[in-house]
Amino acid sequence: MSKTSRRDFLKFGLAAAGSALAASAVEIPLLSNQYSSLKNQLDTANSNLSSTTSQLSAANSQVSSLKGRVNSLVGFTHLSIDQQQLLEPVVETIIPSDSTGPGAKEAGVIYFIDRQLAGDYGLSGNMFMDAPHIQPKIPNTAPAISVNTSSAWNQLAAPAGGGGTTPSKTYTGASPMFTVANPTTTYTVNYGITATPRVGSGINYQYPINMREFWRIGLLALQKYSNNAYSANFQTLSATNQLKVLNDLWNDTPATLTPPLRPADDLTGFSNLVASDFAYELTFMTWSGFLMDPLYGGNQDMVGWTYVGYNGVNFGNFYGEGLSQKTLMVASSPTRLKPASLAQYQNAATGGGA
């Protein structure tokens, strides 16, 4: 996607202001064609002109203010131009703008992701990042792994610790058999060397890199795969093929090495980074950018909340609807509430009004 079209979608606020101006212009009387004009009509017209001028001035000031907001809010703090151009069509493929309503584009999902990558999420600020980094899903058919113990554990008295004599531990996985009665059933259970967690779960991410680096490598790999498999950059593919690429990632179609993986700063593709792990992160963060509070840069104008019928922080009377939570929570039919954002809520609660 070109930079021009990116600017296009940034202009949503300016377009609204422009239509206000056009409406004002129509109301100006056509004095030049009225030879029989009377003074009072002229006065009226002058008065109208004055009023129109002030409307124009207000609209100009609105335009200027919106321009200011565009200039200050829709820049990027982390994503490079290449990454922006790739990520825009990715998030718009996951949540397209269509006849059912606005999508990732109108919600500004890319800004949500950009700000997250710049902050705690990108820096893995609240993650447990200590070594060693052993990958999940290592089958018990793979060679056993031997892992050094921590000196603190080894120095603790046995059996709680290693008693000073266990510098490493070996893990093989196993296939034990269990029998359960009524009726008698025997189960052979395959335990890999490491567990097989759900993609996206808290023990699944075992890369020795932070999220910012994970996304950098992932985006490069995605673009490379798009070129290898579909012979073009992702942003120039048809919508159908764009969705196919993302589905390929979910299905781990791009080749990955057999575990144990050793992800490094590998720019050659999905050789060291499991494609579905990245597909999860893309999908998860896109939907989050569509549905989290606008404070975080996405869900702009609460388009995501409006789409799913979510109320935000409107508890039934934020805009004077006169409804109460106690009624809404036992209702037998739904009531659509116009959503309110956290900033609106705080402003109202501290005396700023809705």
Next chain:
Amino acid sequence: MSATITEPAVDVVCLGVGYMSGVVAAELTKAGYTVVGITKGPYWDYVNDFSMTKYDEWGVGLGRKYDSPLPLQSTTIRNNSSQFALPVRRYTMPIQYHALGHGVGGAAQHYGGGMGRYGPWAYQMKFLTDGRYGSGFLGNINPQDDTHDWPLTYLEYEPYYKEWEKAHGICGDYNGSPTNLSSDTNNPWMSANYPLPPHPTTPVGTLFQSTVQGMGYHPFPTVSALASQAYTNQYGVTVNPCVYDGYCGGPCDYACETGAKANAAYRTIPYALNTGKFTLVTNAYVFRLTYNSTTHQITDCHYYDGHGNVHVQPINPTGVFFNGMWGYNMIRLMLLSGVGNPYVYNSSTGMGTGTVGRGLTNGYTPNKGTSVSGTLSIGANGYPAGNGAGGGYSMFDLMDDNFDHTNLNFIGGTLVSAGGYQGSGPGNITFAGGVGSSAMGGPFKATQKDKYLLTKVSVGTTPFTPDLPTYMNYIDLDPHYTDAYGDPISRITHDWTPNVYNGAAYLVNQCKPILTQMGATNISVGSAVAPYSYHTDWWGHHLRGGLRVGTDPNAGTATAWAALSGYNQLYFTSNTTGLNYFAAGEITNTTGNNATAGTHAAGPQSYRAAEGIVKYLQNATTSNVNYLA
């Protein structure tokens, strides 16, 4: 530079300040003793800290801004002792694994307020099963079975239940509840009603109530720990009523900005502080107990303050330590300190020795449980409106041993509930965190349109029968990973036992007629999942056990006090555990009751412990500190 600072000695030191320590702090200061409570997080002020910023799904649900930071301390997970355990690296949604509590009140900051007593059967699960179905039954349905009973019967715990419910303002109504079950006519569950009435009922709750009543079952309003009215507890602490804003339960479990959600921080700790006898130490990380193997006493504990200084907290010569930490941390501190006999599993014999860490169970359902669901032609608001635990009805008729298990391949049963508030919490981050490959493109997007405006509500149940204790499931210290201070973190070895799957497979078919009778359409029964086929995910991690109370010293669940006096708050032999070391402990067995009901069942143990501590302090002398009258 860091220093070592010795604090003034007190009568009682509470390690961690959550539900359990809250009770001990209140009861012991009431009795005139001096108490110190040490906790690793802050003392939240619910009005100031939560009222403006809690409505933040990203910050609370994913950023976990009120929770225990993972870089400080994590835990590792594996399904079997042959595996390398993977550390929990990040907070994700739907919620998993995490020891969430950080600060006064602990994990109670985060739950939805689900409560409920365990019934008489749970306390004598093994005794009653052996008696009714034969002593081989448990071993046959549960490979490497390690089930044991609690040290006291339900009736012995009942007075403590009442105290605990009064302290925390539990809501419900026992009329029509399990007291009516024929098997319990001589063994009533409750000698007094809950202190507060239940919350308003939803249309689905009413329908469920009338339907199952017509089928001969015994529904009762779902028990909740969210105050339904303004309330003053036995300590004179006033409680604000719930405002039903809906940011409460849900998988993110929002902190409560009115204090209506029961929590030691707003129920018991304010009283303890008012006595002037309670010292609260926040942002302090306890890392060792000092155990004297000659006198069998814990003499002090060590903790870090925010500067890295080491503080030594001693007790008076006849003082007591009470360990009220979250389960993993309670066990971990004992293992790090050489207190108690560490549990060691032997995979070649399928047995184990030792006690600390033994008997781990999970009080929740594996997310891919067998379930039954359908839709009703009743609408509802799916956005936040209501609270995390009210609005519905529940029944115990398909729980515990309330039906015959002869020739069945499981014991226990499930709580069945319906009609809880649809909008008990925002669902956006849970949805976003749970996405799969299908969550892309226009057709999927269309399924999300107006999804919070429900013209039909779905009704269903995922039966959950108890995850039984086995020798294979336990907690120990991880050999590879450490916390921020360099001490080994806890390692969980757990796979779901067959009882969970076999019970669910049977019970979905008992639950299906309820949906039919309610008039549900599109009823579908999820296909049964075979035992041991689904150990890959850990959604809804509610670990129990690992430090069980009991009567069998060979299982490591008895105490010197049990032998001396019937006080069973110590679980281990006097040779290895401090005689002045108390804990409410982890609950001995799970039931099919809802997940946080485990907290409700642990609650009475804190009152039992408080009573034992008072007796100990009254009777111990410096020359005979082991004495307990």
